[in-house]
Amino acid sequence: MNARYLTFDTPLTFMSWGERIIVGFIPHEQGVTVEVSCATKGMPNLMQNGRNRKIIKQFIDALSSIVQVNGVEVIAS
Numbered sequence: 001m002n003a004r005y006l007t008f009d010t011p012l013t014f015m016s017w018g019e020r021i022i023v024g025f026i027p028h029e030q031g032v033t034v035e036v037s038c039a040t041k042g043m044p045n046l047m048q049n050g051r052n053r054k055i056i057k058q059f060i061d062a063l064s065s066i067v068q069v070n071g072v073e074v075i076a077s
Helices: 048-067
Strands: 004-009 019-028 031-040
Touching: 019 048, 031 048
Parallel strands: none
Antiparallel strands: 004 019, 019 031
16 A cells, blocks of 8 residues: 555643644545544543544644545544
């Protein structure tokens, strides 16, 4: 597969546990699928899940406005 990945890290601060955001661009016949994941770099925290989902949504919304295509969030089960 000819996928490309970008990784972003946020620092550990008073307001953040320090997140690692991974964005994958996976080409296929119909276009490109963008996969976004966000996880805490340090100790896992159940309270962090809401913040991770918010970061993913912000990224999808920003990318959607750039490429002028509506993003669809799919949650892994």
